[in-house]
Amino acid sequence: MITKRIIPCLDVRNGRVVKGVNFGGLCDVSSPVELGKFYSDNGADELVFYDITASAEGRALFTDILTEVARTIFIPLTVGGGINTLEDFDRVLKCGADKVSVNSGAIRDPSLIGAAAKRYGDQCVVISADVKRVEGVFRVFAKGGRENTGMEAISWIKRCVDSGAGEVVLNSIDTDGVKKGFDLEMLEAVCDAVNVPVIASGGAGCKQDFVELFHRLPKVDAGLAASIFHFGEVTIPELKRTLRENNITVRL
Amino acid sequence: MVGIIDYGVGNLFSLRSSLEAVGAEVFVSGDAAELARADRLVLPGVGAFEDAACKLRQTGMDKVVYAAAEQGKPLLGICLGMQMLFEESHEYGCHKGLGLLKGQVVAMEGMLPPVLKIPHIGWNSLQKQRESRILSEISEGDFVYFVHSFHAVGCEASLAATTQYGIPITAAVEQGNVMGCQFHPEKSGGVGLAILKTFSRM
Numbered sequence: 001m002i003t004k005r006i007i008p009c010l011d012v013r014n015g016r017v018v019k020g021v022n023f024g025g026l027c028d029v030s031s032p033v034e035l036g037k038f039y040s041d042n043g044a045d046e047l048v049f050y051d052i053t054a055s056a057e058g059r060a061l062f063t064d065i066l067t068e069v070a071r072t073i074f075i076p077l078t079v080g081g082g083i084n085t086l087e088d089f090d091r092v093l094k095c096g097a098d099k100v101s102v103n104s105g106a107i108r109d110p111s112l113i114g115a116a117a118k119r120y121g122d123q124c125v126v127i128s129a130d131v132k133r134v135e136g137v138f139r140v141f142a143k144g145g146r147e148n149t150g151m152e153a154i155s156w157i158k159r160c161v162d163s164g165a166g167e168v169v170l171n172s173i174d175t176d177g178v179k180k181g182f183d184l185e186m187l188e189a190v191c192d193a194v195n196v197p198v199i200a201s202g203g204a205g206c207k208q209d210f211v212e213l214f215h216r217l218p219k220v221d222a223g224l225a226a227s228i229f230h231f232g233e234v235t236i237p238e239l240k241r242t243l244r245e246n247n248i249t250v251r252l
Numbered sequence: 253m254v255g256i257i258d259y260g261v262g263n264l265f266s267l268r269s270s271l272e273a274v275g276a277e278v279f280v281s282g283d284a285a286e287l288a289r290a291d292r293l294v295l296p297g298v299g300a301f302e303d304a305a306c307k308l309r310q311t312g313m314d315k316v317v318y319a320a321a322e323q324g325k326p327l328l329g330i331c332l333g334m335q336m337l338f339e340e341s342h343e344y345g346c347h348k349g350l351g352l353l354k355g356q357v358v359a360m361e362g363m364l365p366p367v368l369k370i371p372h373i374g375w376n377s378l379q380k381q382r383e384s385r386i387l388s389e390i391s392e393g394d395f396v397y398f399v400h401s402f403h404a405v406g407c408e409a410s411l412a413a414t415t416q417y418g419i420p421i422t423a424a425v426e427q428g429n430v431m432g433c434q435f436h437p438e439k440s441g442g443v444g445l446a447i448l449k450t451f452s453r454m
Contacts, residue, residue: 001416003375003395040441045375071269076397076439096265098439121299123371123399166371195369221374251375251395 001249004214005045005222006236007199008229010035012081013052015061017230033068039229040073043236045251047073048101048169048224051081052144063095070096080128084108089116093124101126101169104142106160107149117164122196127165129157131186132173138186145173153186154193161194168194169224171201179205179228182213187220197221204228207242214248254452255290258282259311262298267330270438274445276452284316292451293320297332301343301357301402304332314350321352324429328386328451334425334432335404343402352430355407355422360400364418371401376415376423376435384412384426385454386433389446396423396433396440403434 011018016030036047049069051062059082070077079092080101089100100120106112106127117125130141131153138153157168170190172183182203191198200213204225213223228234240250254276256264264280271278271294281287295317297304308314320327329337338349341357349357361370375395380387396415403421410427414420415435425432431451437444 001377002372002398005374067265070266074266074270074273074438074445075441093263094265096263096269098266123373167373197369197373221369 003045003249003251004220004243005199006043006210006239006250007046007048007078007222007224008039008044008236009048009050009201009224009226011050011052011226012062012065014055014058015065018052032065033072036069036073039236040075043240043252044075045222046076046078048078048080049097050101051079053082063091066092066095066097078126080126085112086115086119089120089124093120099124099126099167101128102165103128103130107140107142107151110159110163113160113165114163117166122164122166125165126167126169127157127160128169128171129153129160130171130173133186138189141173145171145176154189157190158193161196165196167197167199169199169201172203175203176201178203181205181209182223184213184216187213187217191217191219199224201225204234207234207239210239210243211246211248214243215246253290254278254292254294255287256280256294256296257287257313257316259304259307259313261304261307261332262296264296267294267296267438270445271448271452274449274452276448278452282311282313284312287313287316288319290320290325292326292454293317293328294451295327295329295333295336297330297334297336299332301332301335301341301349302345302347305336305341305347305349308336308350317350317352321430326429326451326454327352327431329430329432330438331400331434331436334434335402337425337430337432338404338407341402353407353410353425353427353432355404355410355425357402357404359402360417360421368418371399372417372421373399375440376417378413378415378423379420380413381411384424384431386426386431386447386451387413387424389450390443394443396435396437396443398423398435400434 078099079097084105201224410425413424
């Protein structure tokens with residue numbers, strides 16, 4: 001049986017993991033390489049590295065680090081942040097990324113997904129969408145959730161999948177940071193609209209939130225989170241044991 | 253020494269790194285003379301079958317594969333590289349494979365319960381079908397990472413392990429020195445590394 005995946009997400013700025021982390025036993029808690037290895041050794045099914053650097057220098061540093069991460073870690077790596085062109089795809093794939101996640105870049109240039117899927121295959125292209133309810137309608141937001149594009153989210157995601165995106169990361173701005181559980185209503189709407197893997201993001205506060213996610217929405221393939229893992233509130237092996245006790249298939 | 257065959261398909265960075273991580277001496281090359289010096293070969297592959305098989309022949313790397321198979325050198329096809337070891341593929345038309353193993357590559361679409369998504373992406377467990385050298389260090393039920401939409405059928409003669417995705421899916425094959433994994437050992441954590449280690453020392 002295919003497993004549900006648990007995916008920690010690391011935000012990297014100027015070569016360091018931001019927000020910091022809170023783990024014992026790590027020499028350098030903001031080293032992406034060390035933290036990536038820690039997660040890989042401790043049950044993560046996949047890693048997402050998100051480049052939130054604005055400068056060109058920072059970007060070059062990010063690719064160096066990515067190369068180092070890919071040399072050390074032998075689970076799938078997804079990279080996002082600042083992906084606007086096919087050259088950006090090329091740059092991170094050459095460093096050893098397996099999948100590339102596109103957000104604002106696809107909003108700016110909707111042909112990017114189709115072009116990338118044609119060149120690298122659907123399995124390589126992930127559409128990441130930041131979505132928020134505005135007057136009862138799911139709307140796509142750009143620029144890290146600051147700007148309402150006015151686009152209706154479900155049709156936007158469907159359009160991206162039809163153009164070749166092989167996976168969807170749905171980040172609910174409404175539940176992000178609230179730690180009261182994933183946005184099941186929004187996730188259900190996306191799962192009903194597409195037939196590619198859907199990764200839930202935004203809102204996880206405890207182990208039970210993941211149990212509820214996979215029980216209530218069996219079509220969701222993976223749960224992504226950052227701070228609850230980074231601050232050790234939930235450890236991945238512990239989470240996976242709880243999921244297994246609740247009859248959810250995981251890799252232990 | 254492990255030679256990774258480079259015929260212009262996909263990124264070989266992770267594969268090379270993972271073999272280095274298990275202590276293998278490894279090089280990537282698209283040169284027949286260089287590859288002839290390797291004592292074992294890996295045939296990687298991503299993307300579409302027709303395009304990859306065509307590039308393999310254009311670069312003359314098909315002859316390198318045949319020579320290794322003939323000389324009894326361990327040969328490991330990974331993902332599309334495994335699929336190319338079979339007689340033919342029905343991925344968008346009918347295309348000839350290398351024919352080193354008996355079997356065909358067919359679409360999973362239409363064969364699976366409709367609730368299952370295609371591609372088959374993620375971690376799934378191995379069910380051994382018989383003893384094999386390539387999976388000798390692997391336990392029943394170990395998880396490995398898959399990404400594919402097509403799979404091999406009619407390959408009972410070489411079938412070493414399957415995985416369950418609605419139906420049993422060909423996961424690993426072995427016939428003498430010719431071996432293949434549908435999954436990606438270079439992305440399958442410790443289990444994948446153990447497989448590559450076994451391969452690099454057999």
